[in-house]
Amino acid sequence: MKNLSFLNKILFFLNNIVALLFFASLTLPYIPPKSFPLLSIMSLSVPLLLFAHVLFIIYWLLAGVKKQFLLSSLCILLAIGLSFFPYKFNSKEVVSGSSFGVMNFNVRLLNKYKWLESEKIPGEITTFINKENPDIITFQEFRSIKDFGLTYPYKYEKLNGGKKGSGLAIFSKFSIVNRGSLDFDNSNNNAIFIDVVRSNDTIRIYNIHLESFGIKPDSVDLNLDEKRSRKLIYRLKQSFSKQQDQVEKFLEHSKSCPHKIIISGDFNNTAFSWAYRKLKGDLNDSFIEAGEGFGKTYPFNNYPLRIDFILSDKKFKVNQHKNFEIKLSDHEPVMARFSY
DSSP states (O other): OTTSOHHHHHHHHHHHHHHHHHHHHTTGGGSOTTTSGGGGGGGGGHHHHHHHHHHHHHHHHHTTOSSTHHHHHHHHHHHHHTTOOSOBSOOOOOOOTTOEEEEEEEOGGGGTTOOSSOSOHHHHHHHHHHHHOOSEEEEEEEOOOTTOOOOOSEEEEEEETGGGSEEEEEEESSEEEEEEEOOOTTOSOEEEEEEEEETTEEEEEEEEEOOOOOOOGGGOOSOOOHHHHHHHHHHHHHHHHHHHHHHHHHHHHHTTOOSEEEEEEEOSSOTTSHHHHHHHTTOEEHHHHHOOBTOOSEEETTEEEOOEEEEEOTTSEEEEEEEOOOOSSSSOOEEEEEEO
């Protein structure tokens, strides 16, 4: 420190703060949101913290300072080793004729309120899905409409408000032998499941949609007054607490499942959160196993959030994971292929 210029001393001080925040973020997946609801917000900032460390490493190397870059390097290595690094450099794709595909897509009510200019969003989503040809599709924010022409032989819908309402749906090419809904308390969100038979084997598919924070990219205003700030904080605390209740209800339900499971859905939270860690358990995350890039599923003002996931029993091999950068909803679909 003695040989550092005044500017470099300030930067190294900031470097230490960012490192402390990163080390603190490593504990977030182990802290139930109800214990410290606001602390859970930090899980959304992990990619920013790691990006800052990359910038610090570049700066210290260019400045010719040999020791100071080690702190940020340690943070990056820890992030990679603990699967905390948000970017994957290598993908995997295994060609297998016996594989089957699962897609997840939050379709935002099929553009019911004209968020997107196109009048043909349902038809465009149908064309896209038919092209990719998944065997199972899990939808969130789904509604039944006549011009949504998917021809899957089996499906299960659980909509709030009946047939004209919205909710969750699962479409399947495999026969459904059991189905059900978890019916989250005091929420418009939910989780449903189907048991399907494929090659004389029964697989359970969960479609889960955790509580939303209700914050949209086009509604973000950094100039919040005290009253609005209090409302925002209260809403975030309520959402994190509800997510914990929903995850705990799901885990209790899944304990009695005798089949291999796949969890697909919109978690409304990141891979650095308590909710994700509890849902993942000892399952495989298809993106970690076979994905590439940031795995972005929700572009929040160009901030690459990965909040939609496909998790699978370890008895399945993850052959492929694909992210689709298409603007047919506020979310982007993901698809994984599995084999035994």
